[in-house]
Amino acid sequence: MPTSSTVKIAGASALAAAMLAAVSRPRAVGRLVRGIVTRAAGGPVYTPLPPPQKVKVALCQLHVTADKEQNLKTARKAIEDAAAAGAKLVVLPEMFNCPYSNDSFPTYAEDIEGGASGSVAALSAAAAAARVTLVAGSIPERCQGKLYNTCCVFDTSGKLLAKHRKVHLFDIDIPGKITFKESLTLSPGPGPTVVDTEAGRLGIGICYDIRFPELAQIYAARGCQVLIYPGAFNMTTGPVHWELLAKARAVDNQVFVLTCSPARNPDSSYQAWGHSTAVGPFAEVLATTEHSPATVTAELDYSQLPERRAAMPLRQQKRHDLYLLLDKTAP
Numbered sequence: 177m178p179t180s181s182t183v184k185i186a187g188a189s190a191l192a193a194a195m196l197a198a199v200s201r202p203r204a205v206g207r208l209v210r211g212i213v214t215r216a217a218g219g220p221v222y223t224p225l226p227p228p229q230k231v232k233v234a235l236c237q238l239h240v241t242a243d244k245e246q247n248l249k250t251a252r253k254a255i256e257d258a259a260a261a262g263a264k265l266v267v268l269p270e271m272f273n274c275p276y277s278n279d280s281f282p283t284y285a286e287d288i289e290g291g292a293s294g295s296v297a298a299l300s301a302a303a304a305a306a307r308v309t310l311v312a313g314s315i316p317e318r319c320q321g322k323l324y325n326t327c328c329v330f331d332t333s334g335k336l337l338a339k340h341r342k343v344h345l346f347d348i349d350i351p352g353k354i355t356f357k358e359s360l361t362l363s364p365g366p367g368p369t370v371v372d373t374e375a376g377r378l379g380i381g382i383c384y385d386i387r388f389p390e391l392a393q394i395y396a397a398r399g400c401q402v403l404i405y406p407g408a409f410n411m412t413t414g415p416v417h418w419e420l421l422a423k424a425r426a427v428d429n430q431v432f433v434l435t436c437s438p439a440r441n442p443d444s445s446y447q448a449w450g451h452s453t454a455v456g457p458f459a460e461v462l463a464t465t466e467h468s469p470a471t472v473t474a475e476l477d478y479s480q481l482p483e484r485r486a487a488m489p490l491r492q493q494k495r496h497d498l499y500l501l502l503d504k505t506a507p
């Protein structure tokens with residue numbers, strides 16, 4: 177059925193109809209982050225273009241020390257090298273600018289919201305210089321008297337696109353093996369973080385967040401193509417769970433999953449498992465490494481997503497009459 181406005185156009189003279197069409201047809205007036213800005217009656221409208229079909233990613237498994245400036249230099253060099261090798265999406269590790277410890281978080285914490293963060297300025301400059309989308313691992317953030325474990329995402333011009341505060345804090349006690357309680361110093365973040373970038377729609381989690389399938393399901397339901405988890409698993413759980421969890425989140429949701437860890441540092445009080453890994457939507461390991469400093473690269477081919485989903489239509493086969501994913505933070 178034609179709408180009333182279509183009927184009006186059809187009934188107008190040819191000249192009037194042509195003039196009306198010219199006014200109402202969106203005119204491209206500029207480009208912004210692979211999007212088109214059009215003028216419409218209500219003001220400019222930004223329509224993102226679909227991301228490229230294939231995206232080269234780099235997971236920078238960095239050597240992290242107690243020297244923040246040195247850590248930022250190491251990160252910048254890794255970002256530059258990754259871009260020179262063709263990466264368009266670069267990922268850094270969890271807590272890459274400080275040692276992973278409750279003693280360090282308050283000392284190294286920075287004010288991101290107020291724009292006073294030296295790390296954020298350095299990361300923004302690095303993303304802009306390298307022209308990459310940067311998922312900048314995480315740093316300790318101080319905001320209104322609280323501390324968070326926070327991941328900043330920058331676009332290719334260095335603009336801060338989004339910030340994810342770790343939602344699930346790492347509080348575990350495996351007797352004789354590992355006890356860690358992030359909640360001694362950190363507060364949990366408010367919820368999921370979905371970011372539209374030139375490299376695709378990203379869902380962000382930090383380390384322990386990967387253990388919670390519901391968060392990944394929310395990201396899949398909101399159309400994320402890639403789930404990205406900067407993380408620092410430990411020597412007890414890492415060998416058994418790190419890759420398993422990345423594969424599980426990928427295969428359950430038929431998405432790409434990227435994990436990025438600090439390299440293992442013998443001088444550190446916390447020994448990270450390393451093994452930064454890229455996983456495809458069929459749970460296939462696309463690229464991985466051991467525990468030394470390294471950059472893992474992989475090509476994500478987004479055309480695989482509809483193919484995998486058509487071949488195994490899990491999304492259509494869900495029994496919503498039996499269970500329900502309740503996204504309490506849905507926009």
Ligand SMILES: NC(=O)CCC(=O)C(=O)O
Pocket residue numbers: 270345346382383384385387407408409410413414417
């Ligand atoms: N930094 C973390 O959240 C560590 C998570 C971890 O090691 C685990 O087993 O989970």
